[in-house]
Amino acid sequence: MTQYLLSVFPDEAAIATTPPEETERMYAQVGAFNEEVKAAGSWVFAGGLHPSSTATVVRAVDGEVVTTDGPYAEAKEVIGGFWIIEAADLDAALAWARKGTVACGAPVEVRPFQD
DSSP, X not given: OEEEEEEEXXXXXXXXXXXXXXXXXXXXXXXXXXXXXXXXXXXXXXXXOOOGGGOEEEEEXXXXXXXXXXXXXXXXXXXXXXXEEEESSHHHHHHHHHHHHHHHSSOEEEEEOOX
C-alpha cells in the first residue's frame, strides 16, 4: 500500500472568530473520522498544528544558519494539520480526503509519498 499525506488548509483568520461550540463540533467530527481511518487499517499518523504565526524558519544562507520567527511563506493558505494514511491507490486516498474535508471543514490536499 502507498502512504499519502492529506494536508489540511484551514482559514486561520476565520478560526480566530469561530464560536467555541462550532470548534468543539469540528473536533468531534475529526475525532470520529480519525477512528474510522484507524478501524479501516489506513491510519499511520496525524497531527494538528498551532497557527503559522508560531513557526520558526531555519535556513542555510551563505554558509551560515539563519533562524527567523514566523512562517516561511507569506501566504493566505497555510497547512494547519495533516493525516498520513495508507491506501491501495489514489482513488482510495481521495475517498478518505472527501471524508476528511467534511469532518474538518477545510480543504484537504492529497499527495503520495515517494517510494
